[in-house]
Amino acid sequence: MVTGVQAKLGATLPVVFLTVHYGLGHLAHLTRGETVLVHGATGGVGLAAIQYARLHGAQVIATAGNEVKRDLLRALGVEHVLDSRDLRFAEEIRRITEGRGVDVVLNSLAGEAVSRGLEALRPGGRFVELGKRDVHENKPLRLGPFGRNIAFFGQVTARAHTLDVCDTQAVRRIIMEAEASGHPLRGVIHSAMHLEDGFLGTLTDQQLRDALNPKMGGAAALDALTRHHPLDLFLTYSSGNALIGNPMQSSYAAGNLCLEALTRKRRAAGLPAIAIEWGAIGETGYVARNHSVQETLSRLGILPIAPGEAFRAAEDFLARSTCAWAWPARLAQPPALGRSTS
Structure with a gap:
């Protein structure tokens, strides 16, 4: 968590950065030396897009709706800042780029501004659409700019909700809101965890509840609330700890084994389910933040x-869906361990 940021706000940070990574990286393939037009650049996605573009050596042209916001962008070092409410931004872009146009547009505007953004693209440019207003209002789109071999990418909108996964009423409300919005629930990925290290006999009842509830209680709530939904996947995050054990993490092992028992129960009922016994994940997450844990796992021959x-x-694993649980890990040597799935 970023220092000084509340948990509810911090939970939304991955959404904006994943949106930018998917839009500018996976879809538009923004590369060094290219130019990207970022509309509404003082919003969360816009600010993340500026960081992404700079990291990848691209030039940014940004727009904002008022002078205060435009001053902020200039203070952040953006050289070319335009008015998003002035449809002449396309002409300004041609002037700035000496007639070439931009390589990528990251768009959050609606109406005529969409057509102007398409006009601002160079031949072979890429237009990444974030907005949904014109889609919902069934607005027409000018096809003339597509004669320059440009690409148009619609974007998936993601929403983050902060709640206790064991709170069945809160989870039910989120599912109902999704259904009401025309986006029915199609999959569940349960990755919650809480650690209370210590030998089993030394843990208090509260410590056991704190460790077990996120995995056991959360999985039970999600299972009960989604049984009658046509899910494509029900994925739970277990751990190699459930296979090889750890006397100091008995509560964690118990929670993971419960996930695997639930997985077998769902599959026996003909419902989608798979539990992944993750090994050590490098670069980010709990193991990456705790060097002592990395060293312990390395001594056991489990590499991140x-x-x-x-x-x-x-x-x-999800594509094959032929096993109830799976253990992806890099091993220094194969362990003399095994377990039947029957």
Whole structure:
């Protein structure tokens, strides 16, 4: 968590950065030397986009709706700052780029501004649409600019909710809101955890509840509330701890084993479910933040895997969906361990 940021606000930070990474990285492939137009650049996504562009060596042209916001952008070092409410920004962009146009537009405006943004693209440019207003209002889109071989990417809107996963009423409310908005729930990924290290006999009842509730209580609530929904996936995050054990983390092992028992129960009922017994994940997360844990796992021959490898492994397990649990880990030597899934 960033120092000085409340938990409720901090929980939303990954949403804006993932939106930018997906839009500018995965879709638009923004690269060094290119120019990106960022509309509404003082919002969360806009500020994240400026950071992303600078990190990747791209030039930024930014817009904002009033002078105070435009002054903020200039104070942040953005060289070219335009008025998002003045549709002449397309002409200004041609002047700034000496007639070439920009390589990428990250758009959050609506109406005529969308067409102006398309006009601001160079041949072969990429337009990443974040807004939904024109979609909901069924507004027409001019096709002339597409003659310059430009690409148009619609964007998925993500929302972050801060709640206790064990609070069935709160979880039910989120599911109902999604249904009412026309976006029914299609998948569950349960990754909550809480550690209370200590030998089993030394843990208090409260410590046991604190450790077990996020995994056991949360999974039970999600299972009960989604049983009648046509889910494509129900993924729970277990740990290799459930397989190899750890006397100082008995409550954590118990919580993970409960997830795997629930997974087997759902699969027996014909419902989607898979539990992944994660090994050590490198670069980010609990293990990456605790060097002593890394050293302990390394002595056991369990080496960290990169987040990208972990995502690819999860994608593979979900695609095959032939096992109730799986253990992706990099091992210094194969362990003399095994367990039947029957």
